[in-house]
Amino acid sequence: MKTNQMNQTIVHILLILLSAACLFPFLLLFMASFTDEQAIVQHGYSFWPSEFSVDAYSYLWNQASTMARSYGITVLITIIGTVVGLLISALLAYPLSRKDMPIRGLLAFLVFFTLLFNGGLVPTYLVYTELFNMKNTLLALIVPGLLTNGFFVLLIRSFFSTSIPVPIIESAYIDGATEFKIFYRIVLPLSLPILATIGLMLTISYWNDWFNGLIYITEPSLYSIQNLLNRMLSNIQFLQQNSLGGNSSQAAATIPMNSVRMAMAVIGIVPILCIYPFFQKYFVKGLTIGAVKG
Amino acid sequence: MTRMSRKWAWASTAVLSASLVVSGCGGSNEGNSEASGSASGASNGKAVELTMAFLNFGNMNDVQTVQDEINKIASAKINATVKLMPIDVSAWTQQTNLLLAGNEKLDLLVTSSFFNYSSQVAKNQLIPLDDLLEQYAPGIKETMSEEIYNGTKIDGKIYGVPSVRDTAADYGMVMRKDLVDKHGIDLSKVKSFEDLEPVFQTIKDNEPGIVPLVQNSNTQTVASQLYNQFIDPLGDSLGALLLDGGDLKVVNLFETQEYKDALAIARKWYQAGYIMQDAATTQETGNSLVKAGKALGYLSNMKPGFEQQESKNDGHEMVAVRLTKAVTQSNGANGFMMSIPRNSENPERAMQFMNLLYTDADIVNLLDNGVEGKHYVKNEDGTIKVPDGAGDTGYLFNQWMVGNNALAYVWEGTDKDIWAQIKTFNDTSVISKALGFAFDANPVKTEVAAATNVLNQYRIGLESGTLDPSTLDEFNGKLKAAGLDKIIAEKQKQLDAWAAANAK
Amino acid sequence: MSDAFKKLKRYRALFLMILPGMAYLIVNNYLPMLGVVIAFKDIDYSHRGLFGLIYYSDWIGLKNFEYLFKTNDALVITRNTLLYNGGFILLNTTVAIGLAILLNEVRNRLASRFYQSLILLPYLISMVIVGYLVLSLLNVENGFVNKVVLPMFGVDPISWYSEAKYWPYILTIVNLWKNIGYFCIIYLASIIGIDHEYYEAATIDGASKWQQIRSITIPLIAPTITVMTLLAIGRIFYSDFGLFYQVPLNSGPLQPTTDVIDTYVYRGLMTLGDIGMSSAAGFYQALVGFILVLVSNYIVSRRDRDSALF
Structure with missing residues (x-):
């Protein structure tokens, strides 16, 4: 018993250290956003600002309308994308999980193949902009991320086929329930853990997506919060590293300060941290069965 | 609008978009x-x-x-x-x-x-x-x-x-006016880049915490500001033209005497502590370093009114000394x-x-x-x-x-x-003979991609004085291995064709 | 009524369910695959549109692939890509399994949840923000490491963004930091799924913790390890673009150790604007990944049919 107690202590100490290592850069970022700009350039980033300042946040507050709109867009695409993506994935995964489904192997391979092969950026872009006219629409921020590739579908399928007892489905069918009713009344409620897991993954990927915005959106009023962040950082980098003849210094004057960048990052992180605990309950459970076999 | 004119407009549009060549129909040709x-x-x-x-x-x-x-x-x-x-x-x-x-x-x-x-x-x-x-x-x-x-x-x-x-652009140094005045520096005596050295020394000796010279961006390197007056980089610097050379001959910029001289000066200044020690890697622009009170100023390409523009960007009143003639590349x-x-x-x-x-x-x-x-x-x-x-x-x-x-x-x-x-x-301004030439990198894209990688690796280190100029040979060697000679030959070919087409 | 038709009728609802997802994959994944031919063409833009570009441009064979193989860089970027990804697969798997075993040992459930949350935290944020974080640590003149950590040990500041030799470690640490939570929880999930009776029996037999881990835990989560590893091998020629581009800030002197196929191609696209070249690179990566997965899957399935992907 004594050694076991000892083991627990070691385990806790190790885990506390590791957790701290994960948390630590976030604290630095958070403090930097509250540090006076001159203090950052003079003394560097630190855990305790030599001079506190909320300048960065008041600077952002001045752009409240831009920020609010970007937030709105991020929230909107995250909600719609997660719900629709989850629905399509589950609908696709369920028949694939049924051992009696005709041409199941072929269909599963078609899903699996998308994991390994893709057509590349330019053709994808042309399909969306030319066949579907999605440039500069909210759809362009939603549609390309719905399934991205078949990975989530395969995870859900594994969950269905391992954790939903076939006899329940069969008896429901014999009792005269339609396939849709079975799916809706029996399969989905039994699969909450995996749905929550995939839901969280979709939420994270929509919330953090900057790439689709970079490709499909040129209209500033459609920028998501990540696009605002990304353009700020990458514009700075571009001006630092590329020559535009004599003109770059004029452009450089419009670059926001260190602390503002940090404050933007904080604003980008906080919401995802807030919703995470609500999903976490299901997270491990969902992966338990889902991940056993892709 | 009358029916007639609309028809006319349609017709002229159709003709135009079909051939893009139209004789003087429609609009008048007054300059007004x-x-x-x-x-x-x-x-x-x-x-x-x-x-x-x-x-x-x-x-x-x-x-x-x-x-x-x-x-x-x-x-x-x-x-x-x-x-x-x-x-x-x-x-x-x-x-x-x-x-x-x-x-x-x-x-x-x-x-x-x-x-x-x-x-x-x-x-x-x-x-x-x-x-x-x-x-x-x-x-x-x-x-x-x-x-x-x-x-x-x-x-x-x-x-x-x-x-x-x-x-066009001329080249020189922009500095904080308050520091220049405080130490009684007479800028009228600064006629060449070398004349800046006593200025740097004064600041270095008397203003701890302030670096005399920083770079405004990773491309506006110290050395580049010194050699730009002599050289037309023809776009990507992979094959350049000497401005005072009589003919349109593409040379390897990194083997020219002008380049070597500029590197030597940059190195000297770096070793004397005039240049910020992490100039090559800093993520801060010169503007923000001056603004934060960490630097006297930077070398830059300039134009009329440059001081006023920079005073706005730097949060300090700035003065400039112009040390070269204006050139149009x-x-x-x-x-x-x-x-x-x-x-x-x-x-x-x-x-x-x-x-x-x-x-x-x-x-x-x-x-x-x-x-x-x-x-x-x-x-x-x-x-x-x-x-x-x-x-x-x-x-x-x-x-x-x-x-x-x-x-x-x-x-x-x-x-x-x-x-x-x-x-x-x-x-x-002095106008480059190649004014208007634009290099099409496509025929040598493999080589350009490789050579650009080499540039990224060495250039800023050398040109900010951080790397010893003895590295230059290694740099040139890698450029050649990446296919620089092929790029220069292609550039020369395009330049000759361009000159012929434009009757230069 | 023929059998096939009967089947179709019986399963029409299931086919209906599949429809949206399959339609989506066809549009989003399969239609653009036609575009791989761009890799073999000299694109002429006077005919625009996806089909115009593909149809009217001239075939140029493997010319677009040349730059991937002909230059000295080709070796470096291929080596970097393989070494990094190989290292990541190895390290992520071992550390994640170790961490998962540790977490599984924690008896206080609340504490376990708490650790899991914190360890997963980095996985939740985008690479853009990770780039910010690393910069605030490693910034030459005002980063935390140079200002606070190194002086504590009396070490001179290091120009992190120009010293290539440190970056294999930095990138590996950042990658581990960012992804460990995700992998850890996947393995933790597998471990939790193991029947407790195995351990009880082992304890009665007097097996030590270490022996239990070696002969129960690892063999029983082996299928998960295989699947995760196979998937990772399929993508061994791709790299996390955000990690290799955003985190080293595209700094030139770091390229010998930070340049991977994706960043090299991207930089080529930026300087030359050539979609033929980037399509060629994409095709090459996909092809090699595909072959690697087929081969390793074959090897796995020879040993254990059930662990294979397909």
Whole structure:
């Protein structure tokens, strides 16, 4: 018993250290956003600002309308994308999980193949902009991320086929329930853990997506919060590293300060941290069965 | 509008878009903007919407408001509206690639030799403008010097119209005025880059915590500011031209004496502690280092009014010493242009709008400075300033990119006749013999990709003085291994062909 | 009524369910695959649109692939890509399994949840923000490491962004930091799924913790390890673009150790604007990945049919 107690202590100490290592850069970022700009350039980033300042946040507050709109867009695409993506994935995964489904192997391979092969950026872009006219629409921020590739579908399928007892489905069918009713009344409620897991993954990927915005959106009023962040950082980098003849210094004057960048990052992180605990309950459970076999 | 004229307009449009060659039908050819604007307006039966893509650096949240105001004027004059499409500089190459590959609506596009202008032409992505210019925008020619106007030609045809801006540059040092005054430094005694050394020494000895010299960006290296007066980098520096050389001979910049000398000076200054020790790797711009009180100043390419501009950017009053003559390099004209891409369904209307960008002061002011009263207010002397109490105005346009900037109001603190000064500055500069040449990297793209990688690795270290110049041989060796000789040969070939086509 | 038709009728609802997802995959994944031919063409833009570009441009064979193989860089970027990804697969798997075993040992459920949350935190944020974080640590003149950590040990500041030799470690640490939570929880999930009776029996037999881990835990989560590893091998020629581009800030002197195929191609696209070249690179990566997965899957399935992907 004594050694076991000892083991627990070691385990806790190790885990506390590791957790701290994960948390630590976030604290630095958070403090930097509250540090006076001159203090950052003079003394560097630190855990305790030599001079506190909320300048960065008041600077952002001045752009409240831009920020609010970007937030709105991020929230909107995250909600719609997660719900629709989850629905399509589950609908696709369920028949694939049924051992009696005709041409199941072929269909599963078609899903699996998308994991390994893709057509590349330019053709994808042309399909969306030319066949579907999605440039500069909210759809362009939603549609390309719905399934991205078949990975989530395969995870859900594994969950269905391992954790939903076939006899329940069969008896429901014999009792005269339609396939849709079975799916809706029996399969989905039994699969909450995996749905929550995939839901969280979709939420994270929509919330953090900057790439689709970079490709499909040129209209500033459609920028998501990540696009605002990304353009700020990458514009700075571009001006630092590329020559535009004599003109770059004029452009450089419009670059926001260190602390503002940090404050933007904080604003980008906080919401995802807030919703995470609500999903976490299901997270491990969902992966338990889902991940056993892709 | 009568039935007759609408029919006529349709016919002329059809002819135009079919051949792009039209004899003098329709609009009058007077240089006067008013006349040509209204004359061409008369033949514009159907209202069209044009899309104009341009580079964005800052805050353009109010672009819609500005666009609405511009469209009031444009509708009346040429029966067209324009949709402004600002694209962030970091996304620019990717976006324009995608835009030009697709069928998207795009009528006017900022092009630049910094952004693959010549390969866009080589890939048939832009249309030649000569006839359209003649037809719809004869006034543009008068807004700039002939060398610049013709300085965008490829195979004898114009594919882009340069913006009216400071096309030349001279080189020197910008410094904090308070520090210069405090130590009684007499700047009139500084005649050459070497004369800066005592200045640096004074600051180094007396101002702990302040570095005498920083770099404003990773491309404005110390050495580059020293050798730029002698060298035309012909775009990517992979094969360059000596400005005082008599012939059009492409040489390896990194083996020239001028380059070696510049590196030696940079190294000397670095070792003497004049240059910030992490100049090569800093993520801060020179502006923010000066602003934070960590630096005296930086070497830079300049133009008339540069001190005033930098004083605004640096948060300190700045003074400048100019140490070289002004030079116009090969990208003087094609550095920033307006082109009409093949995507355009209305090239003639696009050209009419382009004409307004060079001749209509109201439109230029809207585009450059925003809406009066909202984004700027006028002072009594005719200059403009940010409205009182407005922090960030929601519209920041980078003036040098598009159109005839000389028509725009001048911001407070800048000389009122700044554009006259800039014109003289441009006109009296030493002009590179290769002005207008733009290299098409496509035939040697494998080599360019590899050599660019080598440049990224060595250049900033060498040119900021961080690396010892003895590394230069290694650098050149790797460049050669990457195929520099092949690039230079290709560049020479293109330059010769270009010279022949333009009768140089 | 024929059998096939009967089947179709019986399963029509299931086919209906599949429809949206399959339609989506066809549009989003299969239609663009036609575009791989761009890799073999000299794109002429006078005919625009996806089909115009593909149809009218001239075939140029493997010319677009040349730059991937002909230059000295080719070796470096291929080596970097393989070494990094190989290292990541190895390290992520071992550390994640170790961490999962540790977490599984925690008896206080609340504490376990708490640790899991914190360890997963970095996985939730985008690479853009990770780039910010690393910069605030490693910034030469005001980064935390140079200002606070190194002086504590009396070490001179290091120009992190120009010293290539540190970056294999930095990138590996950042990658581990960012992804460990995700992998850890996947393995933790597998471990939790193991029947407790195995351990009870082992304890009665007097097996030590270490022996239990070696002969119960690892063999029983082996299928998960195989699947995760196979998936990772399929993508061994791709790299996390955000990690290799955003985190080293595209700094030139770091390229010998930070340049991977994706960043090299991207930089090529930025300087040359050539979609033929980037399509060629994409095709090459996909092809090699595909072959690697087929081969390793074959090897796995020879040993244990059930662990294979297909």
